[in-house]
Structure formats: C-alpha cells, structure tokens
Amino acid sequence: xxxxxxxxxxxxxxxxxxxxxxxxxxxxxxxxxxxxxxxxxxxxxxxxxxxxxxxxxxxxxxxxxxxxxxxxxxxxxxxxxxxxxxxxxxxxxxxxxxxxxxxxxxxxxxxxxxxxxxxxxxxxxxxxxxxxxxxxxxxxxxxxxxxxxxxxxxxxxxxxxxxxxxxxxxxxxxxxxxxxxxxxxxxxxxxxxxx
Amino acid sequence: xxxxxxxxxxxxxxxxxxxxxxxxxxxxxxxxxxxxxxxxxxxxxxxxxxxxxxxxxxxxxxxxxxxxxxxxxxxxxxxxxxxxxxxxxxxxxxxxxxxxxxxxxxxxxxxxxxxxxxxxxxxxxxxxxxxxxxxxxxxxxxxxxxxxxxxxxxxxxxxxxxxxxxxxxxxxxxxxxxxxxxxxxxxxxxxxxxx
DNA sequence: AAGCAGTATATCATGATGATATAGAATATG
DNA sequence: CATATTCTATATCATCATGATATACTGCTT
Numbered sequence: 516x517x518x519x520x521x522x523x524x525x526x527x528x529x530x531x532x533x534x535x536x537x538x539x540x541x542x543x544x545x546x547x548x549x550x551x552x553x554x555x556x557x558x559x560x561x562x563x564x565x566x567x568x569x570x571x572x573x574x575x576x577x578x579x580x581x582x583x584x585x586x587x588x589x590x591x592x593x594x595x596x597x598x599x600x601x602x603x604x605x606x607x608x609x610x611x612x613x614x615x616x617x618x619x620x621x622x623x624x625x626x627x628x629x630x631x632x633x634x635x636x637x638x639x640x641x642x643x644x645x646x647x648x649x650x651x652x653x654x655x656x657x658x659x660x661x662x663x664x665x666x667x668x669x670x671x672x673x674x675x676x677x678x679x680x681x682x683x684x685x686x687x688x689x690x691x692x693x694x695x696x697x698x699x700x701x702x703x704x705x706x707x708x709x710x
Numbered sequence: 711x712x713x714x715x716x717x718x719x720x721x722x723x724x725x726x727x728x729x730x731x732x733x734x735x736x737x738x739x740x741x742x743x744x745x746x747x748x749x750x751x752x753x754x755x756x757x758x759x760x761x762x763x764x765x766x767x768x769x770x771x772x773x774x775x776x777x778x779x780x781x782x783x784x785x786x787x788x789x790x791x792x793x794x795x796x797x798x799x800x801x802x803x804x805x806x807x808x809x810x811x812x813x814x815x816x817x818x819x820x821x822x823x824x825x826x827x828x829x830x831x832x833x834x835x836x837x838x839x840x841x842x843x844x845x846x847x848x849x850x851x852x853x854x855x856x857x858x859x860x861x862x863x864x865x866x867x868x869x870x871x872x873x874x875x876x877x878x879x880x881x882x883x884x885x886x887x888x889x890x891x892x893x894x895x896x897x898x899x900x901x902x903x904x905x
Numbered sequence: 906a907a908g909c910a911g912t913a914t915a916t917c918a919t920g921a922t923g924a925t926a927t928a929g930a931a932t933a934t935g
Numbered sequence: 936c937a938t939a940t941t942c943t944a945t946a947t948c949a950t951c952a953t954g955a956t957a958t959a960c961t962g963c964t965t
Contacts, residue, residue, distance in 0.1 A: 518919060518954050521809065528816040538944050551811040558921060560946055584929090585944070602819045605831060607810040610953095614716065615802040616746040616869055621723040622862040624797045630862075636800060667817040667825075670884045674811055677883075681876035688872075689865045713923050713950060733913050753952060755915055779960090780913070805922095 521608075522554055522562045523571075527598040530572060530590040537563055537586065547668065550648070550675050563588060571597060619689075631693055638686035645679040648672055716803075717749050717757045718766075722793040725767060725785040732758055732781065742863065745843070745870050758783060766792060814884075826888055833881035840874040843867055 529535060529543050537559050544554050563586075566572040571594035577585030590598075615637050622630045655669045724730060724738050732754050739749050761767040766789035772780030785793075810832050817825045850864045 520920060521807075521812070522920080524816075525812065528812075531816075531819075536944075537946090548812070548815065551806065551808045553805070553807075553922090555922060555924095556944095556946075557923070557948085561920095598816070599819050602813050602816050603824065605828065607813060607828065607832065608807070609809065610748070610805060610807040611746065612716075612748075612803070612805040613746045613869070614804065616866045617716070617720065617723075617743070618797050618802060619862055619865050620743065621719075621726075621793070621797050622865075623858050624726075624794050629798065633800065633802065637802065663818050666887065667814055670814050670817075670887065671811045673883060673887075674808070674880050677876040677880040678873060681872040685869050685872040688868060692861065692865065692868075715951060717951080731913075732915090748953090750953060750955095751915075752917085752954070757951095 519608075520562065520565075521552070522558045523566065524598060524601045525552065525554060526559070526562060526566065526588075527571065527590055527594050527601075530588055531595060531598060534587050534589045536577060536588065539585075540588075551671060566594065570594075627693055631690060634686050634689050634693070638683060641679050641682045641686075645676065645683065648675045648679065652676060714803075715757065715760075716747065717753045718761065719793060719796045720747065720749060721754070721757060721761065721783075722766065722785055722789050722796075725783055726790060726793060729782050729784045731772060731783065734780075735783075746866060761789070765789075822888055826885060829881050829884050829888070833878060836874050836877045836881075840871065840878065843870045843874065847871060 525544065525548065526540055529540055535543065537556070540559055540563075541554070541556060544552075548554075563572070563574075566588075567574050570591060572588045572590050574586055574588055577587040615633060618633060619630060652669070652672050655665055655672060658665050659669060720739065720743065721735055724735055730738065732751070735754055735758075736749070736751060739747075743749075758767070758769075761783075762769050765786060767783045767785050769781055769783055772782040810828060813828060814825060847864070847867050850860055850867060853860050854864060
C-alpha cells in the first residue's frame with residue numbers, strides 16, 4: 516500500500532463539523548487531537564491547497580470577524596464521501612518514538628545519575644500530562660450523554676489516561692531497578708496513578 | 711532548536727559496540743530498537759554516507775562472509791564523542807501517532823460495530839506484542855546481572871510491557887463503554903494484563 | 906536447471922517536522 | 936496617544952522520515 520497522507524482526513528473530519536480556516540484547524544488539532552496525532556502548519560496549508568485542487572473542499576474569503584482576513588474552507592460531498600471511506604477502512608497505523616528509551620538503551624555511556632535524572636524528567640512531564648487529561652476527562656463526564664461525539668472524544672481521553680499512568684508506573688520501576696534496590700518484583704504497592 | 715537527525719545517533723550507538731554493515735544495522739534495529747524507534751533503509755544508507763562525509767564513521771570493504779560483498783562501517787573517536795554528547799543532553803523527544811484514535815474520534819460517521827471491531831483488532835494486535843515482549847523479558851531476566859547493558863535493554867522492554875498492558879486495559883474499558891454496558895467504573899475486576 | 910529465500914546496497918516520491926518570514930488587528934502600558 | 940506586545944493569519948523552506956521499489960548476487964531446495 517502506498518504511503519497515506521493522514522492530514523487529509525484530519526482536516527476533512529474537522530471540516531465535516533464546521534467551516535474553518537487553516538488557523539482554526541491548527542487550534543482545534545492542538546486542543547483535541549494533538550495528544551494522539553500532531554499536525555503543524557507546514558502540513559496544514561499545503562494539504563488544504565491539495566484538497567481544493569481535488570475538489571474535496573472549497574475555499575472562500577472569510578467575512579473578517581477579528582484579526583486579518585481569513586480563508587474559510589468547507590467540505591464538499593466528494594470530500595465527505597472520501598472521509599467516510601477512510602474511517603470505514605480497518606487499517607490503523609501506529610507510530611511511537613521515545614527518545615528517552617533510545618538514550619537509556621545507550622545508557623552505559625553516561626553515569627547512572629544521568630539516566631535516573633532522565634527518568635525523573637520523563638515522570639514529571641507526564642504527571643503534568645496526566646493531570647491535564649484528567650481535567651478533560653472530568654469535564655467530559657458531565658456531558659457524556661448529551662452528544663454521541665462526546666463519547667468518542669472520551670474514548671481518546673481515556674486512552675491517554677491509561678497510557679500516562681503506565682508511563683508513571685514504569686518510571687518508578689525503572690528508577691528502582693537502576694538504583695539497585697530490590698523489592699520491585701512483588702509489585703504490591705504499585706501506585707495506582709491517581710493524581 | 712533545529713530539527714535533529716536521530717538516525718545518526720542510533721547508528722553511532724550501534725557501531726559503538728561493533729562494526730556493522732547497513733544491512734546489519736537494519737536487522738539490529740528491527741530486533742532491539744524498533745519497539746520504540748523505527749528506522750528504514752531509506753534513512754540508514756543516506757545517513758551512513760553523511761556520517762562518512764563528516765568523518766564520524768569510516769567505511770571499508772567487508773571480507774564477504776556470505777552473500778554479496780558488504781560495506782562495513784566503524785565508528786571513529788570523533789563519532790564516539792558526538793554520541794556521548796547526545797546521550798548526555800537532557801532533551802528527549804517523543805512522538806506518538808495512533809490512527810485508531812483518529813478513526814474513533816470521527817467514529818460517529820460509521821456504525822458502532824465498526825468501532826468495536828476496530829478496538830478488537832487493536833487489542834488482538836497488542837496481545838501478540840505483549841506476548842513477544844514478555845518472552846524477551848524472560849530471556850533477559852536470566853542474564854540481567856552478567857552485563858550492565860542488559861539492564862538498560864531490560865528497561866526498554868519493561869516500558870513496552872507497561873504500555874501494552876495499558877493498551878489492553880483501555881481496549882476493554884472502551885469496548886464496554888461503546889457497547890453501553892455499565893459497571894466499568896468500579897474497575898475492580900480489571901485484567902492485570904498477564905498473558 | 907529452475908525457483909525461491911535471503912543478503913546487500915541504493916534511490917525516489919511523498920509525507921512530516923520545526924523553524925522562520927511576513928503582516929495586520931486587538932489589547933495593554935506608560 | 937504613542938509604543939510595545941500579543942494574537943490572528945497565511946505561507947514557505949530545509950531537513951528528516953516513510954514506504955515502496957529497483958537491482959543483483961548467493962545459497963538452498965526440488
């Protein structure tokens with residue numbers, strides 16, 4: 516199978532709900548999607564041009580609400596069709612890249628304090644992420660039954676919560692192992708990840 | 711900060727242990743590193759050429775053991791230095807992209823059976839991954855104290871185990887939520903992920 | 906002898922990243 | 936009211952990454 520431009524479908528999916536400018540699209544992605552798929556301007560604007568050329572979206576001048584003039588994009592029936600086809604496909608790519616694991620993998624090049632500090636950094640960062648996503652989760656739970664879309668969003672938030680908790684659990688175990696302490700094996704007092 | 715070519719350091723890190731050909735490097739990465747950072751030939755060969763040009767590695771004809779003639783690469787002192795500098799840096803990039811979450815996010819476009827099947831696919835895939843990594847883990851535990859490098863490798867394997875278990879836990883919860891069943895909240899009989 | 910697995914290097918089009926350039930509008934500060 | 940800062944908005948670029956394909960030789964099987 517050829518390499519696929521996922522940005523196309525993210526944009527179509529967002530435009531399926533409402534008309535947006537490139538800038539709006541970026542903001543929406545940052546808030547709701549960036550947790551599991553990041554997209555930058557360098558991908559958004561060229562893709563929008565491509566979508567216009569293929570008549571999957573149409574571009575029109577935005578009646579400037581505030582700030583400079585916008586280019587507003589709307590999805591076409593053709594675009595809606597392509598979007599739906601994509602969502603129907605079972606294929607689901609997955610990319611994960613963790614520089615921390617690379618550096619740990621080559622960890623014998625540096626003192627263990629470096630590796631421990633690295634793990635500590637990682638943990639602190641993801642404690643923040645977990646708190647943030649749990650706030651999202653709390654807000655969503657209140658409106659979970661008002662709209663089916665909220666449930667789908669909730670599922671992605673739940674995913675983040677599980678994964679961040681796994682990160683924290685791993686960090687604790689890894690620190691204990693590196694510090695040479697025993698007693699991680701019984702694993703009975705493992706943190707439950709609640710913040 | 712400018713964009714950094716991580717492949718450079720993966721190659722340097724592997725060559726720091728032993729001389730390898732481009733093909734060997736690819737195999738090593740696939741076995742030991744691809745779980746947290748994948749690299750293809752399209753990245754390896756151009757990077758090797760760049761490393762030679764910068765005198766971080768040297769290329770020499772391999773005395774063909776089997777198959778066609780090899781180009782064998784060795785790290786230089788300059789390369790070793792650069793590698794160590796990189797490992798020392800606290801910076802640790804992280805990319806995660808999950809197409810399944812994108813498709814779930816736009817899940818209202820398709821019937822729920824589609825979404826449930828998608829989650830089931832995801833779960834099956836990662837049950838396989840978990841089994842594989844737990845086999846690795848078992849093998850490593852037997853030699854954990856024979857070499858410090860084994861411990862660092864073990865940490866990366868442990869990470870995978872935690873994350874795959876989190877995936878499976880999430881999949882169960884997500885399926886229950888989509889199927890409309892209550893009773894996921896108490897969360898007392900949550901699978902512990904053992905396979 | 907033919908076919909197939911594996912070994913080995915290399916390249917290409919497309920996609921993604923991360924930074925930067927440009928510039929007008931809104932808001933705050935003195 | 937002038938100035939600075941932030942926000943809005945579009946766009947582009949070099950570099951890196953992806954995934955597929957091309958080429959060709961070796962060793963094994965049937």
